[in-house]
Amino acid sequence: MECGTIGWSMWRKSLDKPIRIALIPGDGVGGEVMAEALPCLEWARSRGRSLEASPFPYGAEHYLATGETISNVAFDELRDGYDAILFGAVGDPRIPDGRHAEAILLRIRQGLELTVNFRPCRQPSPQTQMPDLDLEVFRENTEGPYCLQGSTEPGRAVDFAIHTEPAVRRLLEAAFRRAEVRNLSLTLAHKANVLKHGHGLWVRVFEDLRKTHPGVAARAMHADALLCALVQDPTAFGVIAADNYLGDLISDLCAAFIGGMGVAPSLSWAPHRPFRCTVLAEPVHGSAPDIAGKGLANPVGMLLSTALLFRHLGWEPEAKEVESAVARALEAGAKTRDLGGTLGTAAMGTAIRSCLPH
C-alpha cells in the first residue's frame, strides 16, 4: 500500500512495542458508543494483535470539574506516546459556546497536524437501495474557518478562514493518490467564484496536481452545483475533496445516503509525518445531547471508525471482520432507532460482536 492512503502498516511509533491507543470518550453519547468499541479492541488482542489502551478524561465533565481541557503535558503525551486516539464526541449544552470542544478536538486535529480527515461513505450492509455507492470524502481538517480567528463586535461578526498551500497540497495529494489507487473519479468542491483567495488557492493547487496524476478523472466543481448533482445521483461520485467547512457539510450529506450520521466513520492522519503521526479515529457524529444517557445512540459509526484504525495499522483481517460483522448484524435485522429498529446502543454492540469470529 502507498504511504498516504489507509492501510499502510508502518504507521506506528515503534515496531517492537504494543500499539498504544488513547481512549477519549468525550461528551454526550461519546462514552456510550466508546463502550461498544472497547470489546473490539479486546477481540483484536485475543487474535494476537499487540495493543494497549488507556482512558483519558477530557471532555465537558472534566473541564467543569477542573478547568482543564487538555494540558500541554497531556497533549505532548498523546503526540509522543500514542499511535492512535480513539475519540467519541464533544459538545455539551452546559458549555454553549463550545470552548472546551475547540480546546480539545480542534487542538488535537490542529496540534497533531492531522490534515487529512478521511470519511468513507459506503453502505454498511449490502441490503440497501444504493449498493453501488462508493463515496470517499477527503476533508481538510486543520484550517479554513476552523482557524478560530475572528471577533464579535456590536452589529458585526467576523470569522477568518486561513488556507495554506502546504496543507491544501497535502490534502489534495492524498485525495489524488486514493482516487488513483482505487480507480475512482475525483471531484474538488469549491466556491472560488466568491472565495477568490482561499478557494482560488485550492483550484490552483488542484490544477497543478492534475498534471502529475493524468490517470485520474478529475474535475473541480462549484460546491452548490456539486451538492445538487450529489443529491440527484450520489453513485456518480467517487472521491470528493474539500476544505474543512465544505468537507464537513458534504460528508454529513453523504452520511444521509447510508443511513445517517450514526453509521458514518472517519480517520484523520498527517501524511507528511508517517512515522511520527498519532492518528485519530472518530465517528462523524457529535455528542447528540438530545439522546445522551438514554442508551439510544448507534455504535456503528464508532465501530467502523475502529475498523478504519485497524486497517491503518495494517490489521486488514481484523478491519474486514469488524466491517462484515456490522453488515451481518444489520442484515439479520439488528438496528437502532435511527435506522428504524428498536435496539439500544449496548444491544446493537452485542449483536455486532456476536457476528465476529471467536
Ligand code: GGG
Ligand atoms: N466525533 C466528532 C465530533 O465530536 N464532532 C463534534 C464537533 O463539533 N465537531 C466539529 C467539526 O468536526 O466540524
